[in-house]
Amino acid sequence: MKNTLTHQDKFNELQRKNEEALLGGGQNRIDAQHKKNKLTARERIELLLDEGSFEEIGRFVMHRCKDFGLDKEYYLGDGVVTGYGTVNGRAIYVFSQDFTVFGGSLSETYAEKICKIMDLAMKNGAPLIGLNDSGGARIQEGVLSLAGYADIFYKNTLASGLIPQISAIMGPCAGGAVYSPAITDFIMMVENTSYMFVTGPKVVKTVTNEEVTSEELGGASTHSTKSGVTHFSCANEVVCIQTLKNLLSYLPQNCEEEAPRLPYQFKNKNAELRTTINTIIPENPNQPYDMKEIIEAIIDEGTFLEIHKNFAENMIVGFARLAGRSIGIVANQPAVLAGVLDINASTKGARFVRFCDSFNIPLLVLEDVPGFLPGTDQEWNGIITNGAKLLYAFCEATVPRITVITRKAYGGAYDVMNSKHIGADMNYALPTAEIAVMGAKGAAEIIFKKEIEEAENPSEKLQEKVQEYTTKFATPYRAAHRGYIDEVIMPEETRYKLMRAFEMLENKVVNLPKKKHGNIPL
Numbered sequence: 001m002k003n004t005l006t007h008q009d010k011f012n013e014l015q016r017k018n019e020e021a022l023l024g025g026g027q028n029r030i031d032a033q034h035k036k037n038k039l040t041a042r043e044r045i046e047l048l049l050d051e052g053s054f055e056e057i058g059r060f061v062m063h064r065c066k067d068f069g070l071d072k073e074y075y076l077g078d079g080v081v082t083g084y085g086t087v088n089g090r091a092i093y094v095f096s097q098d099f100t101v102f103g104g105s106l107s108e109t110y111a112e113k114i115c116k117i118m119d120l121a122m123k124n125g126a127p128l129i130g131l132n133d134s135g136g137a138r139i140q141e142g143v144l145s146l147a148g149y150a151d152i153f154y155k156n157t158l159a160s161g162l163i164p165q166i167s168a169i170m171g172p173c174a175g176g177a178v179y180s181p182a183i184t185d186f187i188m189m190v191e192n193t194s195y196m197f198v199t200g201p202k203v204v205k206t207v208t209n210e211e212v213t214s215e216e217l218g219g220a221s222t223h224s225t226k227s228g229v230t231h232f233s234c235a236n237e238v239v240c241i242q243t244l245k246n247l248l249s250y251l252p253q254n255c256e257e258e259a260p261r262l263p264y265q266f267k268n269k270n271a272e273l274r275t276t277i278n279t280i281i282p283e284n285p286n287q288p289y290d291m292k293e294i295i296e297a298i299i300d301e302g303t304f305l306e307i308h309k310n311f312a313e314n315m316i317v318g319f320a321r322l323a324g325r326s327i328g329i330v331a332n333q334p335a336v337l338a339g340v341l342d343i344n345a346s347t348k349g350a351r352f353v354r355f356c357d358s359f360n361i362p363l364l365v366l367e368d369v370p371g372f373l374p375g376t377d378q379e380w381n382g383i384i385t386n387g388a389k390l391l392y393a394f395c396e397a398t399v400p401r402i403t404v405i406t407r408k409a410y411g412g413a414y415d416v417m418n419s420k421h422i423g424a425d426m427n428y429a430l431p432t433a434e435i436a437v438m439g440a441k442g443a444a445e446i447i448f449k450k451e452i453e454e455a456e457n458p459s460e461k462l463q464e465k466v467q468e469y470t471t472k473f474a475t476p477y478r479a480a481h482r483g484y485i486d487e488v489i490m491p492e493e494t495r496y497k498l499m500r501a502f503e504m505l506e507n508k509v510v511n512l513p514k515k516k517h518g519n520i521p522l
């Protein structure tokens with residue numbers, strides 16, 4: 001029989017299918033998703049993007065697999081919603097995995113849709129956002145699915161350093177699927193409804209006989225505190241998407257651009273003085289203080305976005321604004337483990353420094369570090385290789401780099417924490433700074449050992465020698481005499497000095513020797 005469908009009929013038929021596709025896997029599965037305190041793929045996109053800005057790409061794509069009864073036409077779009085739009089007026093590309101269609105599992109066509117979006121993001125120089133909620137490889141598609149994952153991993157790597165890539169984990173993310181988010185720049189997880197692991201609790205039980213829940217093994221809390229896999233742990237999906245939008249506001253669109261700068265009205269030096277800093281650092285060098293108070297007193301009010309907040313808390317990293325300009329902050333935290341550098345703190349800092357350097361975000365280092373953490377645990381787990389990551393990351397960074405030494409800058413850690421010698425542009429010290437090979441007491445005990453032992457009152461002698469050493473060596477002035485410190489500044493003028501120095505460094509250009517790429521100690 002002759003096909004009598006008119007053009008309008010065909011269009012209506014497609015629209016009908018399209019309407020059904022909007023429901024993804026159907027109302028029952030949407031209800032199930034909501035019952036788990038999860039939003040649908042499209043609801044998440046709606047929350048993320050500016051109203052009315054989303055343009056979908058690939059809405060009519062269907063999976064090709066005819067095995068195991070997977071021939072239903074119902075699932076138009078095939079388990080992932082992809083497209084582009086704007087966040088606060090700036091372009092982004094997005095894919096949102098739809099758990100209501102085959103558990104959001106990844107098929108051949110699904111991967112093609114994601115790759116298409118990734119190519120567009122790279123060609124047009126705008127961030128790629130992945131909203132993840134998936135049962136992993138679509139089992140019925142076998143190697144086609146595995147190939148699809150590998151295509152995505154490859155493009156994630158090509159996009160790395162070119163455009164910012166952010167992954168929000170809003171449901172399951174298991175098996176090899178975890179490696180796409182792992183390659184991206186930032187991972188955010190939603191507490192209690194998302195998890196990430198390479199092998200799940202059942203396999204763990206079989207292989208190691210450990211009993212562990214999904215949440216314990218790979219929930220947001222685990223990855224934000226123990227493994228450091230996730231950069232943000234968010235109370236719910238709304239908080240997660242708000243945080244994602246906030247994060248984007250500190251980033252440029254791509255590696256060729258600068259991060260957006262907010263207007264800032266500079267009045268005069270006096271208006272930029274912050275006297276609160278004068279009382280934060282205790283006189284006793286062994287007494288801790290909270291470096292976050294120093295950060296808050298330097299930056300534009302309330303602009304600190306901490307990354308990796310609950311992981312390796314002896315090191316603080318995050319974005320902030322200074323006179324409206326986006327900066328990356330790397331700081332030792334004397335309130336946790338005295339701010340010592342250990343394996344986790346080093347890798348945390350190194351990854352952040354490399355991100356900032358890739359995307360033209362100037363770096364501010366606030367230093368109060370007693371050295372590297374001693375012990376068999378650290379040595380056997382590779383503090384040498386891991387500490388070198390932070391050193392390497394600073395050495396190769398070409399963005400404007402400024403250091404302020406607030407108190408201790410001891411030993412190798414002095415060199416590593418963005419010292420002048422490894423390419424920092426401006427190095428300041430507060431009068432409380434102690435730049436030395438080690439703390440005064442340890443140093444006095446070694447170099448004045450004989451004198452102390454032979455003294456009538458050894459403990460009095462030790463005190464005297466500690467004082468002598470402190471005055472002679474553990475001050476910022478020896479370094480300042482050599483030009484290793486550009487200026488010793490009063491705490492209250494730190495903000496002002498940094499504003500001026502970052503402005504001075506605005507047109508910094510560094511030409512590194514030409515090579516394929518370096519070999520960071522991984």
Ligand code: HXC
Nearest residue numbers: 102103105134135136137138139140149172174175176177
């Ligand atoms: C096809 C899948 C699927 C998958 C889930 N579904 N995972 N379909 N392939 N991988 C389907 C289910 O059949 C079900 O369909 C719907 O999605 C919802 O799944 P439920 O099990 O009902 O949901 P829930 O109880 O919330 O459990 C979610 C889950 C579970 C924990 C993700 O579905 C699960 O364990 N899935 C398998 C996970 C897995 O082993 N994946 C492969 C990992 S290896 P109906 O029609 O009933 O609604 C991997 C390798 C990647 O991913 C390699 C990269 C290199």
